[in-house]
Amino acid sequence: MTILDTSAIEPLHIDVVSDVMCPWCFIGKRRLEKALAEIDDITVRVVWRPYQLDPTLPSDGKDRQQYLTEKFGGPEQAAKIYERIRAAGDEEEIPFAFEKITRSPNTLNAHRLIRWAAIEGQQDALVERLFQLYFVEGANLTDPAVLVAAAADAGLDPAMIERLLASDADLAETEAEIVHAQAIGVQGVPCFILENKYAVSGAQPADVLVTAIRQVAAEKAGTATPPQA
Template identity: 75%
Template structure:
């Protein structure tokens, strides 16, 4: 007997991610490709915060300095990003690393993503932030950039500006990051299915599709 998985509660996919992580952008594209093949399974995607480098100051750090400290210099960084660029091209992401001038502290960006979920535009918010950083080279610590991104994603810019000017949800966002670390997330992206299974890394679309189908099948088997 075939079980209609659409009659079940959606499979929850929590994507632990950081908007300064190029593999997370690639992972987003691969998740989208997987979801396109899952028209018989309901899936609820929620983006969760993570910080690859929580030591970055609130206004970020000069990109050249950051790369020098992290990779030992621009030449080594270029070698690493060459592979990332190639993988991005396969997913139609035209990475423009040379446009990035600052490596950002991403807490405010994550707060925006949190608020966007309440407005039903979280995916659009994540997409806009990725594009701003990796393709347009925008400074994600610039409040005006973030407010414009909120508007572009469909949020009320004035509300976003007011919230960003406060400490709203700062502690909650930091607590989510701590929680991710506590459950064993050490790198991103990490796809957590129904709070039970984790798929680590920017896995191919077919891997994500298979994992989500397995989660849906196990749920239906316990009904």
Template identity: 55%
Template sequence: MSTTAPIVIDVISDVMCPWCFIGKRRLEKALMLLPQSTVKVQWHPYQLDATLPKEGKDRKKYLEDKFGGEERAKEIYAQVRAAGAAEEINFQFEAIKKAPNTIDSHRLIRWARSESMQDAIVEELFKLYFTEGEDLTDKSVLLDAADRAGLNSELISELLDTNQDVKEIESDVNRAHEIGVTGVPFFIIDGRFAVAGAETPETLAATIRHAEETKSGE
């Protein structure tokens, strides 16, 4: 009887979601609490706002439309900023000039899976957007992320000029809605247990441990 099969953690996320960045940090801490565990993390797409045009939208206008104005947005983001600081994330919301359509970012993450480099590209996209205020609809920014993560930026450049995997990303997003995902991050552990939101490392670790303890023998 094999006990070596990893626990698969499917993370449904959007790179323009600050709580998803926080959730990534908390998942990393959870895994540090489980040094004997073998896990495989897979990232899946979600779009907080699929209505955004491909070129994105002026962030000030986006915040006015979504929250009723910049001041209200500041109140909401104060909690996010505090939670991020606790995870050593220095959110620079004021530096972000554009709310991006994230389809192309999700394509990068999808392409990174075959190279086992999803975590690296997700990390770079989060950093570029939230701590450097970069425009994730700008091809040069996406190529910078790919290069930083160690992906083949020349191949990525060629693929970004096509519609490769756009329909697949849209289908994955629709599938997330079909299974009841209404907010992200959303963690599916071993295909059996769901954790909605950026829960504490302890909660995530406990769920992973429970999945290990109840996993059927193979």
């Protein structure tokens, strides 16, 4: 394997467009982590960007059974769809507990929280905690108390987060980011955008992400032809 000399190169930038109510985004996070573990010769900066799978959900969410009925025709049909997700989760050691989820959330406030965590350098820790809360513990991500506790778990100041959540701070900016993602062609998540130019869509296997990252890093270093977007 050729080792790139990246000492004089800015970190390779990856925007992960994601929604914390998306199980494939949780799986995609695990696969990205595997990919990054394989390329320790390349410095990468990961930033989590907002997306809403269902922006029509009320601000306080919707009863999970009602949501499944409206979206899939009922919990039985949803269970069939989730079988594949559970299998993929098992491969990534994610113990999905969909049966614990009682409320499908509007995730706008969760995305505001992720935005603030970036300022403190705690984005990854917060995104991980939110995924765990929703998919493993069945927590209600529209509950401000849950979000404040998640922030504290990730190393943020809970009192500050409580004040920010009670305001409209960064609400318009977060919504604008979601609109921007749609405008540049993001139609599903997760979507990994490398160096603001190349997109890898879906929870791709780690080896696919490794190949894309290495190709873009080589281009950045001026040693290779860029990949197809």
